[in-house]
Amino acid sequence: MAIDNEIILKGRLDGNQRNRLVRLLDMLYTPGELAHEIGFEVRQVYRVYIPLGCPHEKDSTGRLWINGAEFRDWVKDLYQKRSLGPDEAFCLSCKKTIKMISPEKYQKGRLSYYISNCPFCGRKLARIITKSKRIDDQP
Numbered sequence: 556m557a558i559d560n561e562i563i564l565k566g567r568l569d570g571n572q573r574n575r576l577v578r579l580l581d582m583l584y585t586p587g588e589l590a591h592e593i594g595f596e597v598r599q600v601y602r603v604y605i606p607l608g609c610p611h612e613k614d615s616t617g618r619l620w621i622n623g624a625e626f627r628d629w630v631k632d633l634y635q636k637r638s639l640g641p642d643e644a645f646c647l648s649c650k651k652t653i654k655m656i657s658p659e660k661y662q663k664g665r666l667s668y669y670i671s672n673c674p675f676c677g678r679k680l681a682r683i684i685t686k687s688k689r690i691d692d693q694p
């Protein structure tokens with residue numbers, strides 16, 4: 556499954572939302588409750604987090620439940636600044652660090668990122684370049 560990089564960027568939590576992650580308990584939330592706790596749109600759960608592999612379960616009526624603590628760990632992990640080498644990215648399918656092969660650099664607003672494909676599973680990988688590590692291409 557390829558990741559749409561636009562989706563990754565949309566799901567990034569801002570500072571206030573990240574601070575609210577501590578409120579989440581080790582219990583099941585509906586997407587609506589989760590969205591309310593953190594302060595994002597419910598549709599973000601369905602359009603962003605579930606496609607990206609957010610841990611969840613479905614009950615017999617098809618209703619979706621997300622464990623708060625698992626969501627916190629998962630979302631932190633997804634957007635965390637990892638201690639990666641300059642040519643590395645983390646593959647969520649393989650659950651391991653891989654060396655990026657001919658990554659392409661992109662810029663969206665103030666955000667820079669690399670796109671590369673996992674050499675093992677072919678998944679599209681996005682690596683956000685943090686400001687401190689950002690290479691300024693401007694003369």
Ligand SMILES: [Zn+2]
Pocket residue numbers: 646647648649650673674675676677678
């Ligand atoms: Zn992979």
